[in-house]
Amino acid sequence: DGGITQSPKYLFRKEGQNVTLSCEQNLNHDAMYWYRQDPGQGLRLIYYSQIVNDFQKGDIAEGYSVSREKKESFPLTVTSAQKNPTAFYLCASSIDPGQETQYFGPGTRLLVL
Amino acid sequence: AQTVTQSQPEMSVQEAETVTLSCTYDTSESNYYLFWYKQPPSRQMILVIRQEAYKQQNATENRFSVNFQKAAKSFSLKISDSQLGDTAMYFCASRNSNSGYALNFGKGTSLLVTP
Numbered sequence: 518d519g520g521i522t523q524s525p526k527y528l529f530r531k532e533g534q535n536v537t538l539s540c541e542q543n544l545n546h547d548a549m550y551w552y553r554q555d556p557g558q559g560l561r562l563i564y565y566s567q568i569v570n571d572f573q574k575g576d577i578a579e580g581y582s583v584s585r586e587k588k589e590s591f592p593l594t595v596t597s598a599q600k601n602p603t604a605f606y607l608c609a610s611s612i613d614p615g616q617e618t619q620y621f622g623p624g625t626r627l628l629v630l
Numbered sequence: 631a632q633t634v635t636q637s638q639p640e641m642s643v644q645e646a647e648t649v650t651l652s653c654t655y656d657t658s659e660s661n662y663y664l665f666w667y668k669q670p671p672s673r674q675m676i677l678v679i680r681q682e683a684y685k686q687q688n689a690t691e692n693r694f695s696v697n698f699q700k701a702a703k704s705f706s707l708k709i710s711d712s713q714l715g716d717t718a719m720y721f722c723a724s725r726n727s728n729s730g731y732a733l734n735f736g737k738g739t740s741l742l743v744t745p
Contacts, residue, residue, distance in 0.1 A: 558737055558738075559735030559736050561735075575732060609733075623674050
């Protein structure tokens with residue numbers, strides 16, 4: 518089946534620790550996105566990538582980093598610089614973002630111990 | 631900056647009734663797309679409907695339709711014959727060409743469908 522997968526479903530971070538959230542798609546989509554969702558708020562853009570080996574900061578990139586070494590993969594690292602990382606993280610992709618819809622993965626819930 | 635505003639944090643409707651969710655937006659783009667996404671308790675984001683701004687005709691998808699008022703920058707979602715499975719958060723979104731066509735979301739409307 519084609520789709521977007523995110524892992525893990527739940528992730529726990531200790532203080533000062535970096536953690537990496539996985540996002541994989543087998544849809545042959547060029548564009549990929551990371552969003553953060555907090556209670557009572559809509560989704561906010563963290564990073565996006567339109568092609569392999571290129572990515573851009575979104576509205577709330579501080580404390581996060583990404584890589585795009587392969588077309589199908591766009592991992593997000595939550596660094597220790599992110600002081601309030603508890604949130605729901607959603608990955609999305611699109612084959613042609615100028616024309617087509619974004620499709621979302623199932624999300625990762627990150628909690629701080 | 632592009633903004634999307636949903637003024638109804640919560641709404642409730644009885645099964646089989648019709649409900650309308652409101653959304654207003656602000657954009658400087660001449661050609662743009664608008665979307666409604668549904669997020670059920672599973673938290674999976676599901677596309678409900680999309681509207682291309684240059685199209686005059688309002689989009690429809692089965693029981694879901696929009697009322698797109700371009701001059702007023704209004705984009706409301708009408709759900710007809712509401713079903714229990716429609717219970718979810720509903721997000722209105724616009725697409726931002728300045729951010730790789732990422733989506734700008736409103737804060738959402740929580741819809742509860744009651745028997």
